[in-house]
Amino acid sequence: MSDQSTIFAPASGFGRAAVAVVRLSGPACAAVLNALSGPLPPPRRLSLRSLRDPADGAVLDKALVCWMPGPQTFSGEDMAELHLHGGAAVRAGVLRVLSGLPGCRAAEAGAFTRRAVLNGRMDLTEAEGIADLIEAETEAQRRQALRQLDGVLGRQVEAWREEALTCLAAAEAALDFADEGDVDDAALDAALLGRVAALRAEIAAALADGRRGERLRDGFTVVLAGAPNVGKSTLLNALSRRDAAIVSDVPGTTRDAIEVRLDLGGLPVLLVDTAGLRETADAIESEGIARTRRRIAQADLVLLLADGDEAETGFPDVPLVRIRTKADLEGPAANVREDVRISARTGLGLDTLLGIVQERAETALGSGDAVVTRERHREALVRCLVHLDRVLAAADGTLPELVSEDLRMAARALGEISGRVGVEDVLDRLFSSFCIGK
Secondary structure, X not given: OOOOOEXXXXXXXXXXXXXXXXXXXXXXXXXXXXXXXXXXXXXXXXXXXXXXXXXXXXXXXXXXXXXXXXXXXXXXXXXXXXXXXXXXXXXXXXXXXXXXXXXXXXXXXXXXXXXXXXXXXXXXXHHHHHHHHHHOOOHXXXXXXXXXXXXXXXXXXXXXXXXXXXXXXXXXXXXXXXXOOOOOHHHHHHHHHHHHHHHHHHHHHHHOOOOHHHHHHHOEEEEEEEOOOOOHHHHHHHHHOOOOOOOOOOOOOOOOOEEEEEEEOOEEEEEEEOOOOOOXXXXXXXXXXXXXXXXXXXXXXXXXXXXXXXOOOOOOOOOEEEEEOOOOOOOOOOOOOOOEEOOOOOOOOHHHHHHHHHHHHHHHHOOOOOOOOOXXXXXXXXXXHHHHHHHHHHHHOOOHHHHHHHHHHHHHHXXXXXXXXXXXXXXXXXXXXXXXXX
């Protein structure tokens, strides 16, 4: 690591609380603790100390201090924690003093985890698991994030990478010792192609998962669609149990998509209210309708609402559940195809509808644990397959030098997933989404 500064940040939430935790990481941690609280406490034990401002000796707080020498720490370098009383003035005073100490600076978002990656304490997939765990809203998301934090994806990708490197070594050996009498080119080529084919099959099987991992992270997207005033916003509010959308008798009230997240049986569901579908001369409403059609095309499931005999025109080929709304007001219309009848006002049919949505989500997300959880992983694995396919086509007379290069690029693509090569831009994007102090 080129950054030799010592970073600090609150590791607990802001606002008044019983305890506020400030964490530090870097080479000056021991000097900081000496300056604030006197001699270093025993490693990895909480010790009660008076914290003082080195400038004038004024007491800042009576706090628990923890000293954690590296490299066996979260970040891989010296670390310390200050467990303060949770008042805003106490925390602000300690942070002010820390900012004035030599070699210290406030940490940016994700700085502690970034140092852990750069110091080899975890790979990039485990860091992504931390980010997903922080963002997890349902039980299924929590389990998936914990699996990734535990290194399931990282270990699998590293095993694939080791196999690609083994194949590369065999290919280069055939290249380097082609003139040796004890090297059987034909036998080596057949064995090499067999191993490459087996590796390709494993990676292809991981990719053929219906994007379960990504969909679990982002949520199963359910779009409410239909003509204006059929009850889309009312249904959204009823399912989310809050006034998330404005409800009005005026057609065209909803102009842009309104999103609400639900937890159905531990599965994340993203419910999207959209603008009513109709012909209109209003430019703003027309843009809202165009956005509605785009969201419908991308949806995992569309709830098509109708309260009369509205005809379905120009509807894309997407999974549909046809819903008859306002069932408390009148009987079903003869021309309406319906899968379920509901009344958002009285609650009629809402449990049935939620059961249908949950069943569809369970089917779409599948059973078992996904290996690939981000689009970045998928793109790298697809690039790896492209290079492996070129190797498998080597029987058509491809130069052995090109076979070696394709194997090298396949291994590189796998290395990008775990953070071994070419990931500086990935680090910037990932850690910018972290909390300060993580």
